[in-house]
Amino acid sequence: MICEGTRINSTQADSLEHVKEVATERVDKTKGLVVVNFPVRDTDRMQSFFQVAQETDRALVINLKQAYLLELFRESGIATPRIDDDHL
Numbered sequence: 001m002i003c004e005g006t007r008i009n010s011t012q013a014d015s016l017e018h019v020k021e022v023a024t025e026r027v028d029k030t031k032g033l034v035v036v037n038f039p040v041r042d043t044d045r046m047q048s049f050f051q052v053a054q055e056t057d058r059a060l061v062i063n064l065k066q067a068y069l070l071e072l073f074r075e076s077g078i079a080t081p082r083i084d085d086d087h088l
Helices: 016-029 043-055 064-075
Strands: none
Touching: 016 043, 043 064
């Protein structure tokens, strides 16, 4: 289980980049299904786990609300993953 808590301990506040590096390492070493959870509207975290999926040749499964958010951002010109990407 990977439990996200970048601000859980004020003496050790990991950056999003560090969380992504650790997640990539652990996902890469894991065979089979990997389950992660993050808030629906946390597009930064979704982007991080999408990059993890790309780097480990996996697919990030998102829900309809997240897909809708990505489409809204894309239509607004904001660079986000496309919902027809092989890793999404």
